[in-house]
Amino acid sequence: MSGAALAVVVVVVFLLALYLLQRYGDLRRQQRMVLLGTLLSWYLCFLIVFILPLDVSTTIYKQCILDNAIHPTSVTQERRTNQTDDNSAVNPTDSILKVCEEPWSYIPDAILPVFWRVVYWTSQFLTWLLLPFMQSYARSGAFSRVGKIKTALIENAIYYGTYLLIFISLLVYVAAHPQWKFTWTELQTIGITAANTWGLFLLVLLLGYGLVEIPRSYWLASSHGYLLAKTYFKAAKVATEKVAAEENLADVMEEVAGVHESVRYNHCLRKCVDTIITKCPSEYKEELGRTVESSGGEQNVPPTKRGLIKLHKKVISAVQSHGQTQVQWSILLEEAFHLEDVAKSQSSPIRQFIHSSPSERHASWIHRFIYTPTVEWYWECVLRQGFYRLLAVLLCLLSAAVVWSECTFFTTHPVLSLFAVFVQMAEKKHNYICIEMVCFVSILFLCVCVYSTVFRIRVFNYYYLVPHHQTDAYSLQFSGMLFCRLTPPLCLNFLGLIHMDSAISHQDRIQTSYTSIMGSMRVLYFISDGFYIYYPMLVLLLCFATFYSLGSRCLNLLGFHQYITDDHLTADLVDEGRELIRRERRKIQKAEDGENRRWAWRERYGVHGATGRTRAGYTELNDDQSSRVTEIQSSAVTFTRQDGEDVEQKRGLLRDHSSDEDSPNRRPTGGRYLSLSPPRTGIFDDV
Numbered sequence: 001m002s003g004a005a006l007a008v009v010v011v012v013v014f015l016l017a018l019y020l021l022q023r024y025g026d027l028r029r030q031q032r033m034v035l036l037g038t039l040l041s042w043y044l045c046f047l048i049v050f051i052l053p054l055d056v057s058t059t060i061y062k063q064c065i066l067d068n069a070i071h072p073t074s075v076t077q078e079r080r081t082n083q084t085d086d087n088s089a090v091n092p093t094d095s096i097l098k099v100c101e102e103p104w105s106y107i108p109d110a111i112l113p114v115f116w117r118v119v120y121w122t123s124q125f126l127t128w129l130l131l132p133f134m135q136s137y138a139r140s141g142a143f144s145r146v147g148k149i150k151t152a153l154i155e156n157a158i159y160y161g162t163y164l165l166i167f168i169s170l171l172v173y174v175a176a177h178p179q180w181k182f183t184w185t186e187l188q189t190i191g192i193t194a195a196n197t198w199g200l201f202l203l204v205l206l207l208g209y210g211l212v213e214i215p216r217s218y219w220l221a222s223s224h225g226y227l228l229a230k231t232y233f234k235a236a237k238v239a240t241e242k243v244a245a246e247e248n249l250a251d252v253m254e255e256v257a258g259v260h261e262s263v264r265y266n267h268c269l270r271k272c273v274d275t276i277i278t279k280c281p282s283e284y285k286e287e288l289g290r291t292v293e294s295s296g297g298e299q300n301v302p303p304t305k306r307g308l309i310k311l312h313k314k315v316i317s318a319v320q321s322h323g324q325t326q327v328q329w330s331i332l333l334e335e336a337f338h339l340e341d342v343a344k345s346q347s348s349p350i351r352q353f354i355h356s357s358p359s360e361r362h363a364s365w366i367h368r369f370i371y372t373p374t375v376e377w378y379w380e381c382v383l384r385q386g387f388y389r390l391l392a393v394l395l396c397l398l399s400a401a402v403v404w405s406e407c408t409f410f411t412t413h414p415v416l417s418l419f420a421v422f423v424q425m426a427e428k429k430h431n432y433i434c435i436e437m438v439c440f441v442s443i444l445f446l447c448v449c450v451y452s453t454v455f456r457i458r459v460f461n462y463y464y465l466v467p468h469h470q471t472d473a474y475s476l477q478f479s480g481m482l483f484c485r486l487t488p489p490l491c492l493n494f495l496g497l498i499h500m501d502s503a504i505s506h507q508d509r510i511q512t513s514y515t516s517i518m519g520s521m522r523v524l525y526f527i528s529d530g531f532y533i534y535y536p537m538l539v540l541l542l543c544f545a546t547f548y549s550l551g552s553r554c555l556n557l558l559g560f561h562q563y564i565t566d567d568h569l570t571a572d573l574v575d576e577g578r579e580l581i582r583r584e585r586r587k588i589q590k591a592e593d594g595e596n597r598r599w600a601w602r603e604r605y606g607v608h609g610a611t612g613r614t615r616a617g618y619t620e621l622n623d624d625q626s627s628r629v630t631e632i633q634s635s636a637v638t639f640t641r642q643d644g645e646d647v648e649q650k651r652g653l654l655r656d657h658s659s660d661e662d663s664p665n666r667r668p669t670g671g672r673y674l675s676l677s678p679p680r681t682g683i684f685d686d687v
Contacts, residue, residue: 005105006115009050017043025476026469034138034473037131041480044123045487049447052491052514053439055112056423056500057103057432059512064100064430066510103432112513120488120517124195127484132156135477141313143272143305167194192518197531199489203450204535206486208542209551210449211399213456216547219392222385224346228339232577233563233570235332239580242325245318252318253284255311260288262302272308279315281322320472327470336581346381353377356585398445403543406536409497412507420499443494450486455479492518493536 021027021039136152171190220226256276263273277285303311337356345353353376401418408416415421419442426434455465463475491514495501501515502508545551552562556569564570 003107003111005054006051006107006111009054010047013046013050014043017046021476022469023467024465024469024471029469030473030476031138033134034476037126037134038476038480041123041126041131041484044119044126045483047119048123048487048491048514049443050440051115052443052494052512053436054105054107055116055512055514056439056495056498057105057435058107058112059500059510060427060435061100061103061106061432063510068100101430101432105432105436113516116514116517123484123488127481128160128195131477131481131484132159135474135481138473138477139313139316141309141311141316143275143309143312147309167191189518195485196489196492196518199485200493200532200535203486203489203493204539205542206450206453207402207446208539209456209546210453211402211539212543212546214449214452215392215395215399218388218395222388222392224339224342228336228343229574230563231332231336231339232574232581235329235336235577235580236573237561237577238325238328238332239577242329245322245325249281249318249322252311252314253280253287256280256284256315257288259303259308259311267302269302269305269308272305272312276308276312276315279312279319281319320474323470324464324466324472327466327468328464331466333581333584337585340581342380345377351377353380395445398442399449399543402442402446402449403540405497406539409499409536410533412499415499417497417499419494419497423498423500439494439498442497443491446490446494447487450490451483454482496532 017039020042021035025035025038027035133152133156136155137148140148140151142148142151167190171187259273260277263269277288280288341354341356344356348354352373354373405417405419409420411417415424419438422438423435426432426438455463463478465471465475465479492501495512495515499507500509500512502511549562549564552564556562556564556567561569561573
């Protein structure tokens, strides 16, 4: 193939990274540097995951050629003996050539080393320098580029002081050792070893949680009752966080209003105040304008520039927290409504999935012709439970294989690591496709366990990847930074599981091109022969702790409420969440019913005759709902009325207008989530 497979993978991985960024980020509203840094970090990490299996198969092919060159007689004799049993005679030369078959994805020698150097060092530059700097820059409350850069440099200098201390300690250890010469290569190896050691330390902690929680989550997700109860629990928690975020935002806006009144338009700090106001939500901007118009000649004490910088940072944080809680609440509402519809459809004799609100049905051709209500009913009520349980069993077997291999991968005689056994069996048969599939599935499963754990264990929901373009810039940068830090040690750990890392397995064989750029880990024996071998065994203890929910119980005792089925507080939160969901459903249904009655009134009596009086109270019906009429007509909600409608129904219709006209809790149609946070394109703007 001569590198064709590598070129195809490079293009496919880029499209995958771009699709995920479009799903989680907002390509139109977020700052271009944030999107570029996140896209590049995700792309490089996905490249490592997808191309490392090709590197393994190419290395096995090179090892086969080397073995034939060193021991041609033994290989020929073995091949001749096997073919004699089949009554076939071949000459020795042909048997030597047929032993090593070139893989379909063979990559030439000169390509992979250069490729891995570019990928690895670019990802390390992103994760240790650029992305942390961009995070601090984005979070800074300064009003000028110089001020933002100064703040970012100070924060990162404090943060990297600990890493510099560890690096200097390792440097002194190597320089004082009499057997080693202090060269640039060894210095480079020490830096790589320090980064991989930090990543492996965090990797095992996250892996121990994900190996148990992911299979268990799929097994429990097969039960609609469990999912609905947990959704109610989440709703109670998110509602509390939502109220706290709204109160915090209101308090911050009060401070902004005070500053807005005290700093007049001819003041030298007025540009800073205008920058703060641009970060406020639109409804608060209008309120600030009305406040200034209604205020007399009162003037408060003008703030200092340092106070404005702190206020600017508080505004950015409050708006971000408010937007995240609003989006989470919208997602939870839709999940709860859908699960309640599933429960109703299961008990219904009609084998069609019935949505409580027709607006939940998407109008795409997939839902019209493929994913019809009948197909949806069979999936949600019949097939989903069995599929999820089968998937949970397969994931559980993979988790058991990972735990066993992590505890036994250092044993080479006999080979106990299951991944090493599978790769060696495929290597004997020269089945390179099987080798690549085993490597890819294993690495992908490890990545899912590690990365999903990061966003499952959220402290105050600070980092949260939200679909439907709702992930904020800070979470996107954090995800890219974390991926770049964890992917190299994860892949290096996997190479140890399949006995392709000689620093751990101590086998005399060709190294993969990926391992060669890491340098010789034997420079630091206490890490290669100690930490890299025995520390991964800790994953077994972490799996037991996760299985018995020890971490969740500890967090529950500390006040971070977790979903524990046998806990009284959990039951109370489930009841509270159920009542909150019912209340929201009543509000939404009430608003929709009012809109439907007004639409039917206009359909019957005409738009121009929509203003009238009743005998009961001369209620006036204003014709100011043209936009909502259009919205209701597009939602395809049918409404029937009888010709013999009495006066009481008309009176109730007119009363509904005043109660439902300004309902703020209407759900967006079509299953979309409205953007609940202000545009972030100006997050790096100065003024």
